[in-house]
Amino acid sequence: MSVIELSHISKRFGKFVAVNDLSFSVEQGEFFGFIGPNGAGKSTTMNMMLNFIKCSGGEISLLGKKVPQYDLEVKKRIGYVPSDVRFYPQLRVQDLIRYTLDFHHMEGDKAEIDRYCDLFQIDRKKKFGDLSLGNKKKVALVCGLIHHPELIIMDEPTNGLDPLMHARLFRVLKEKQEQGVTIFLSSHNLKEVEDYCSKVAFIRSGQLIGVEDLSQINKKVKVITLKGETLPLEQMQTIGAKCIKKEDHEARFLYEGGLPQLFSTLSNLSADLDDVSVANRDLEEQFMSMYERQEGERL
Amino acid sequence: MTLFRLECKTHIKTLLIWIIVVGLLTLGLVSLFPAMKDMGLQQMDLKSMPKEMLKAFNLSDMGLLATIKGYFGYEYQYVMIATGIFAAMLGTNALSREESEGTISYLYAQPISRISIIGQKMLANSILYTLYWIVSMAVAFLVCLIFKESGASVSNLFKAFSQLTFAGWVMGLTFLAVGFLLSSLLSSNKSATSLSLGLVFLTFILGVVGKLKEDFQALVYFSPVDAALPSAVFKNGIEWNYIVTDLIVICISCLLALWIYRRKDLKV
Numbered sequence: 001m002s003v004i005e006l007s008h009i010s011k012r013f014g015k016f017v018a019v020n021d022l023s024f025s026v027e028q029g030e031f032f033g034f035i036g037p038n039g040a041g042k043s044t045t046m047n048m049m050l051n052f053i054k055c056s057g058g059e060i061s062l063l064g065k066k067v068p069q070y071d072l073e074v075k076k077r078i079g080y081v082p083s084d085v086r087f088y089p090q091l092r093v094q095d096l097i098r099y100t101l102d103f104h105h106m107e108g109d110k111a112e113i114d115r116y117c118d119l120f121q122i123d124r125k126k127k128f129g130d131l132s133l134g135n136k137k138k139v140a141l142v143c144g145l146i147h148h149p150e151l152i153i154m155d156e157p158t159n160g161l162d163p164l165m166h167a168r169l170f171r172v173l174k175e176k177q178e179q180g181v182t183i184f185l186s187s188h189n190l191k192e193v194e195d196y197c198s199k200v201a202f203i204r205s206g207q208l209i210g211v212e213d214l215s216q217i218n219k220k221v222k223v224i225t226l227k228g229e230t231l232p233l234e235q236m237q238t239i240g241a242k243c244i245k246k247e248d249h250e251a252r253f254l255y256e257g258g259l260p261q262l263f264s265t266l267s268n269l270s271a272d273l274d275d276v277s278v279a280n281r282d283l284e285e286q287f288m289s290m291y292e293r294q295e296g297e298r299l
Numbered sequence: 300m301t302l303f304r305l306e307c308k309t310h311i312k313t314l315l316i317w318i319i320v321v322g323l324l325t326l327g328l329v330s331l332f333p334a335m336k337d338m339g340l341q342q343m344d345l346k347s348m349p350k351e352m353l354k355a356f357n358l359s360d361m362g363l364l365a366t367i368k369g370y371f372g373y374e375y376q377y378v379m380i381a382t383g384i385f386a387a388m389l390g391t392n393a394l395s396r397e398e399s400e401g402t403i404s405y406l407y408a409q410p411i412s413r414i415s416i417i418g419q420k421m422l423a424n425s426i427l428y429t430l431y432w433i434v435s436m437a438v439a440f441l442v443c444l445i446f447k448e449s450g451a452s453v454s455n456l457f458k459a460f461s462q463l464t465f466a467g468w469v470m471g472l473t474f475l476a477v478g479f480l481l482s483s484l485l486s487s488n489k490s491a492t493s494l495s496l497g498l499v500f501l502t503f504i505l506g507v508v509g510k511l512k513e514d515f516q517a518l519v520y521f522s523p524v525d526a527a528l529p530s531a532v533f534k535n536g537i538e539w540n541y542i543v544t545d546l547i548v549i550c551i552s553c554l555l556a557l558w559i560y561r562r563k564d565l566k567v
Contacts, residue, residue: 043567052407053564072410080408082567086401090309096405102301103409143405 002061003028003151003182004049009058011044011206018044019206021058026184026199031177033197033214034186035287041206042186043083046155050080063151076104079149083156083186085140089129093122093139097146104147116142119168133160141169145176152176153184158192170196194283202290209290214283221281224253224262228273232266239265249274254281302411306423310389314427317385321378321431322438328374329367329442336365336448351511367447368459372530375439379467379524380499385431386471387495389424390478394556395485398566413561421479421553428471436464459533466537470527473545474499476552483556486566499524520544 004026011019019041026032036042047053049060051068060067065074087096101108117124120138128139137160144152152173158166173183174196187193193200194214202209224241226232231251233243239261241253255262259278266276364370394417397403406416440460447456474495481494506522509515519525519541526541 047565047567050408052404052567054562072412075408075410078408080404082404082408084401084404087405088305088309088402089400099301099305100409102304103411140405144408 005061007059009055012056022208024201024211029180031183031197033193033200036203040203077150079144079152081140081144081154081157085136087128094124100143151182155186190283222255223279223281224255225277227275230271302419303423318434321435325439329446332370332446368533372533375529383474383499386474387478387498390475391482391491392488393420394482395488398486399488404567463532466527466532469545470523473523476549479556480552483560
């Protein structure tokens with residue numbers, strides 16, 4: 001079942017098209033990454049999903065109900081962590097957690113609140129306005145998780161978090177995912193998307209560039225780096241390797257074929273190579289090549 | 300009703316400050332009454348001024364200034380203007396502040412509809428205003444009892460204050476509702492104070508112009524302050540045509556605010 005379904009959505013602000021004909025879906029239990037450069041339309045897309053702003057065209061469904069007609073029962077099943085956390089500064093952290101539970105008509109499990117506050121090292125007595133950026137983010141995380149949502153939408157959740165809290169957050173999110181919770185994560189941090197997400201959507205200038213299964217990305221494509229006086233560009237081409245970067249004494253290739261064929265080709269070269277490295281293609285590589293390809297098509 | 304509680308908690312300090320300031324102002328103004336009466340304020344010669352001008356500024360019957368009702372009625376009109384500003388500010392800030400301060404990203408992520416946001420905010424601010432007004436009127440009544448001239452009837456004064464309480468309450472709700480309408484259009488509260496001041500003074504001036512020129516008499520209906528001027532209420536009782544006009548404005552403003560807020564893109 002699709003928990004999130006975006007069908008040809010677009011958003012215009014006057015003449016500016018922020019999101020254009022965007023379609024993808026997220027299945028239940030997925031840890032879905034949503035990445036793109038600044039101004040790509042990620043936050044606008046999420047704002048449309050949460051009905052902060054209306055779509056200029058297309059349809060969005062969350063948990064089987066169309067936005068904006070979805071009812072409060074659907075909203076109760078969603079947790080949201082905004083990128084820019086600006087909660088009520090005059091309220092103490094404990095009051096904010098209490099209000100969040102009250103909005104959801106929940107009593108709240110004291111042990112669970114304690115667990116989250118201890119885990120993220122939150123001082124509940126402090127006023128929200130007196131907290132640092134990182135601590136504000138932690139409060140937003142607790143408020144987004146405390147009501148046991150089935151779908152968690154997060155916009156740059158690790159901004160301002162130290163590495164320890166970063167690791168703890170993803171441990172909690174992984175636990176949630178194992179319980180069947182769907183997680184939609186927008187991030188600039190490609191490493192965290194690569195480490196935790198099962199699928200990722202790439203967006204640029206409001207348009208979807210692609211949706212990739214990350215496990216497939218890593219398994220299928222290798223990045224081959226060759227260093228030497230004479231680089232075997234032609235031989236690599238014959239085995240289907242695609243040159244993605246070439247300098248004087250170094251070249252990088254994307255290669256989808258079998259490794260025995262690659263090593264056999266390299267061992268038959270007349271000139272010696274100084275260095276050969278074979279690595280899984282990481283998300284950054286994928287991200288850059290997708291954007292460069294689109295840029296090339298534009299030009 | 301979580302938002303209702305949150306809204307009340309947010310405004311409680313502002314409410315207390317306004318109550319204290321208006322209470323002290325009332326005490327200060329009314330405490331001058333015995334001295335002003337002894338100085339012969341009512342005998343001040345304003346005959347050289349046009350009658351319309353005196354009427355516009357509620358000075359048409361100088362003799363009344365020798366009574367607590369007359370004196371209070373004249374002085375308190377300025378507090379009525381301040382009350383209008385307070386109510387308008389509550390309204391104009393109510394929705395726009397959430398977007399301006401970014402708290403809407405927390406609020407609207409909760410299971411709450413836009414209708415519920417506006418409804419609970421309207422209710423909370425109406426109650427806060429009502430509380431402010433009841434306390435202010437109670438203070439004013441007590442202060443008037445202390446400084447009233449000998450022979451002034453307490454029951455008469457109570458009746459006059461009851462009518463003023465009602466008329467002033469409707470006036471404040473009118474400004475509150477129009478403020479709400481403005482708030483539903485704004486995505487920042489930076490201009491809320493200036494808009495509130497502008498709204499109250501503009502409508503007050505319309506009332507003054509309406510009283511100055513017979514041809515523009517209809518303008519008085521656009522002035523909620525005129526519907527609740529203490530001197531007029533003490534003299535003529537509640538003028539229901541003004542009250543009905545205010546109630547219509549309240550209904551239209553609230554419905555329009557709901558309609559706009561349900562459709563607008565929230566600034567996150």
